[in-house]
Amino acid sequence: MAEEEYRNLIKNLGFKTVSRLTPASCVVYQVKDMKRYRIIKFSAPNDKWTLRHILKENEALKRAQGIDGIVQRIEFYDQRKLCQLDSPYGDVVGLLKEYIPGKTLEQIKDSAIRLPKAFITGSENQKMLESAVKELHQRGIAYLDLTPRNIIISQSKKPYIIDPGTAILKEEVSKIRFLKEKQRDLKCLEWLLKYPRSSIPYPWYESD
Numbered sequence: 001m002a003e004e005e006y007r008n009l010i011k012n013l014g015f016k017t018v019s020r021l022t023p024a025s026c027v028v029y030q031v032k033d034m035k036r037y038r039i040i041k042f043s044a045p046n047d048k049w050t051l052r053h054i055l056k057e058n059e060a061l062k063r064a065q066g067i068d069g070i071v072q073r074i075e076f077y078d079q080r081k082l083c084q085l086d087s088p089y090g091d092v093v094g095l096l097k098e099y100i101p102g103k104t105l106e107q108i109k110d111s112a113i114r115l116p117k118a119f120i121t122g123s124e125n126q127k128m129l130e131s132a133v134k135e136l137h138q139r140g141i142a143y144l145d146l147t148p149r150n151i152i153i154s155q156s157k158k159p160y161i162i163d164p165g166t167a168i169l170k171e172e173v174s175k176i177r178f179l180k181e182k183q184r185d186l187k188c189l190e191w192l193l194k195y196p197r198s199s200i201p202y203p204w205y206e207s208d
């Protein structure tokens with residue numbers, strides 16, 4: 001779908017486009033309503049992967065509502081709604097989320113900005129990220145895609161998980177598989193916290 005068509009959809013949803021955000025596998029925009037910045041994430045037309053990603057992210061974020069340390073979902077726009085608003089394609093969906101001002105761990109690493117000390121050492125922030133992950137697990141959400149590009153350190157130096165689009169819900173898999181996915185998350189988290197600048201492959205690349 002052309003840039004122009006996404007911008008038109010954003011306008012019809014009642015927002016102003018601020019900018020398109022990259023890198024991204026889905027189509028991600030920073031937008032603004034009368035008062036605030038928001039994020040809208042769309043799937044690409046005729047693309048099952050991005051469609052599945054956003055449907056999954058929507059489910060996971062619904063369940064994660066109110067947990068501190070993970071981006072909050074605001075609204076989901078289904079295919080019908082977007083078609084009514086002039087989407088020229090039948091299968092595009094969108095997800096509206098809060099905007100978190102800050103930088104991803106990947107951006108911090110690439111730009112050689114020093115990581116906030118508070119993040120590296122055993123701090124409140126680390127504990128917050130850990131407890132967000134544990135609470136997500138308790139609510140039956142695992143495989144949180146804890147990569148450096150999916151964690152934002154906010155301007156107030158607080159870490160947020162921003163993209164659980166690969167999530168696995170407890171009722172979808174066997175008990176053993178869910179346990180494995182939880183263990184993988186904890187391993188990724190440990191790696192992120194211990195070696196945020198390492199070029200060694202992160203454990204989420206490991207196959208089972």
Ligand SMILES: Nc1ncnc2c1ncn2[C@@H]1O[C@H](COP(=O)(O)OP(=O)(O)OP(=O)(O)O)[C@@H](O)[C@H]1O
Nearest residue numbers: 021023024025026028039071098099100149162163
């Ligand atoms: N809630 C948010 N607040 C601020 N910036 C965000 C937010 N969500 C996404 N971004 C920015 O947009 C980029 C892409 O977002 P996201 O990870 O959700 O898309 P994606 O299609 O899953 O991309 P990727 O394949 O890199 O994971 C992020 O790396 C981040 O820079």
Ligand SMILES: [Mg+2]
Nearest residue numbers: 149150162163
């Ligand atoms: Mg992502």
